[in-house]
Amino acid sequence: MAEDQGNPVERTLVLLKPDALVRGLAGRIITRFEEAALKIVGTKMKWMDEEFTRRHYFDLEERLGSEVYRVTSTFMQQGPVIALVLEGFDAIATVRKIVGSTYPNQAPAGTVRGDFSHYSAAGSIASGKAVANLVHASGNKEEAQQEVELWFDKDELQDYKTLAEVYTY
Numbered sequence: 001m002a003e004d005q006g007n008p009v010e011r012t013l014v015l016l017k018p019d020a021l022v023r024g025l026a027g028r029i030i031t032r033f034e035e036a037a038l039k040i041v042g043t044k045m046k047w048m049d050e051e052f053t054r055r056h057y058f059d060l061e062e063r064l065g066s067e068v069y070r071v072t073s074t075f076m077q078q079g080p081v082i083a084l085v086l087e088g089f090d091a092i093a094t095v096r097k098i099v100g101s102t103y104p105n106q107a108p109a110g111t112v113r114g115d116f117s118h119y120s121a122a123g124s125i126a127s128g129k130a131v132a133n134l135v136h137a138s139g140n141k142e143e144a145q146q147e148v149e150l151w152f153d154k155d156e157l158q159d160y161k162t163l164a165e166v167y168t169y
């Protein structure tokens, strides 16, 4: 895969957050990405600690304040996460579209967050909790590159062809 009408092949990072795993939704969420012909090129399971959470969400405190950072950091360390690197045309925007907006109560039906969750920022922060929104997905090119590098060594990423690439593109 090189380019599709000007759309470049991109790699993006997805985390299935602890709420996705404890609810047994990992397989169903991964299926949504596979159904959209996104290719899994890297995967691992990790229980994040404070230091790694800070590295992943390095700008969250500055962007959204210390309370949001505190609840999000606690939430992300409640259980293991599954990290995926997905590859495809326009993968960064495509994955964000499949995932839906940050606050599940605003995410349309048909998106992962809209279908499997319903929390709002206001309700969550009022009860001292993070927005349990099941997935993290890189927001833009720069973030995707930083996050893939943070989570994966080069030799942990695989190069192979899917049937869609062989037969469709």
Ligand SMILES: Nc1ncnc2c1ncn2[C@@H]1O[C@H](COP(=O)(O)OP(=O)(O)OP(=O)(O)O)[C@@H](O)[C@H]1O
Residues within 6 Å of the ligand: 060, 064, 068, 071, 072, 101, 102, 121, 122, 124, 125, 129, 130, 131, 132, 133, 135, 136, 137, 138, 139
């Ligand atoms: N107001 C809030 N109250 C509680 N938790 C919040 C709030 N805003 C954001 N969060 C948590 O912080 C995470 C990071 O927020 P960010 O603005 O980066 O959204 P996002 O890019 O959609 O989410 P993510 O980075 O997890 O993909 C959110 O996914 C959510 O879990």
